[in-house]
Amino acid sequence: MPALVAPVSVAFVAWAPIATLGLISLLIRADRIDPFALISFVGFLGMTGFAIIYLNRRLTERALDTIRIEENSEVIRLLLRDFEESASDWLWETNADLELQRVSPRLSQVSQKSPGELVGKFPGVFLGDMAKFDQRIGSPVAKLNRYLTDRSAFRDLVVPVVIGGEERSWSLTGKPILDHTGRFIGYHGVGSDVTAARRSQEQIAFLARHDSLTRLPNRVLFNEVLHQSCSHCEEYPVALLCLDLDNFKMVNDSLGHATGDAVLVAVGERIRGCVRDGDTAARLGGDEFAIILATDDIEEVAVVARRVVERISRPYHFDGRLVEIGVSLGISLAPKDSKTPAGLLKNADLALYRAKSDGRGTWRFYDPEMDERLQDRRNLQADLREALQHSEFRLDFQPIIDLSTGKMVAAEALLRWHHPERGLLSPALFVPLAEEAGLIGPIGAWVLRHACMVAAKWPTHISIAVNLSPIQFRDIGLVAVVDDVLAASGLAANRLELEITETTVLETNSQTVDALWQLHGRGVRVALDDFGTGYSSLSYLRRRDLGHEKDDSSIILAIIGLAGSMNMLVTAEGVETMEQASLLAGYGCPQAQGYLFCRPIPEGDIPAMMNRFHQTSDISYLTRLQ
Structure with a gap:
């Protein structure tokens, strides 16, 4: 009508x-x-x-x-x-039987299939073999199939797709379409290739839980694994190995951070090769690494520890340079030693400290006595803080003898601590504690000041030798401290000799080198203590031009000639017999020090000691040597 x-x-x-x-x-x-x-x-x-x-x-x-x-x-x-032509997304739709309908050019392009190949049921026509084989519970494909079975909507569901032999990621969004009677007639949706974004997210997530340099798990992932391991340690025991590289700081400082980083990368690869797939090797930071082994069998753990020490200690070659480092390990077992991450770490650290104290390049298992020793160390450190105020330190002096005349030409100041409860303690026991506690600075300054005050009262031809710790040597205020001490004591600069180990010299930077030259310019002498037992080389001696070196009698014969050719003075330490003194004199060693001549003595006995050596006849002394 x-x-x-x-x-x-x-x-x-x-x-x-x-x-x-x-x-x-x-x-x-x-x-x-x-x-x-x-x-x-x-x-x-x-x-x-x-x-x-x-x-x-x-x-x-x-x-x-x-x-x-x-x-x-x-x-x-x-x-x-227009959207499909200009955007990276594409549209898709199905009929009631989930068969793909109206394949757009954009969909054909991203799938690298012709419209004729995109005929079939969704999502198999998209995903291919992934739709058949990736049916794990909770997998993206399983979730998609559940949505389709329930005829429910889904949004931004990321599924794996293989295109041209490469696995990519697609994000799919779909909504069921119903007719006016409420009958399902298909899906309409949109899809996009999110491979680049997905890979970026995975990379960010990887870097958040892995070390960017070595690609090993970092402290975050390590802590997660350690907490999980401790929570199941009763059923699945584990072993924690804490690793610390030996001599890495010297390599990093002397050869540069680029070489140091290369060493860390190589160490990470070697550690990775020492563990199984079920174990975890991590870099905790700096030169600290850790390994979690899925076993508490002591023999099995020892095999891994031995393998780690052996492989990491092998030489490294970078840009034609030979680099050698070592590693020390501390080991604790769960649940035997502890069931908590904090306890396991603490015990492994104690064992690591013991390994370093025992000479490095080895490993130690935790034992309960280590806790007692740790508490004893803490108590001793607390006592150290009071020792200066209570005048518990004292200096002993050991003479240095001219081998050609038998007369005393210098004395070495040796620090002693008279503990109110433990009695007289050796520096080997408390100096490392003082360095750890940050007390070596004030203690070392006291030693230098007191030694110079005592030496200022001696005859002017007798010098005083004072040992410096590596921390004192690297202190930027060292020159000012020496100037103040010399000014306060009135001691001539050429009568002061500062002793440092050769390893300390090798760890110098531009500031400490400048300090050395400033001291040298003032007339203060610098001696290399225990020369030849570390990493000395002719090039370092020429560069430093220190003018004096000290050595143990076991190697002095080999380097007397070297030192003489470089116009350097040599002092042999540890001389205990006349045969040793005669041999040294025969080889032209100018000075010696040891129990043969005098043991370290208190300050009050110095005058008598000087008189004894002053009264020595050159002829009688030489006769004894012969």
């Missing part, structure tokens, strides 16, 4: 003639007008008119809506086509 969807005026024109003709025919045929029939007829005309006009308006509105929907649909199709 065209009138029903035409304008209302047209509908009225169509209705009016019908109503008029019907009324006229009613009037003509009737002999008289029946009022009831007339009223009924008029009512009928009114109702039909109203119905025609109402239906006309409603149908017209529906027709206009249909036109608008068709226009909007065309606009949407144009926008979607």
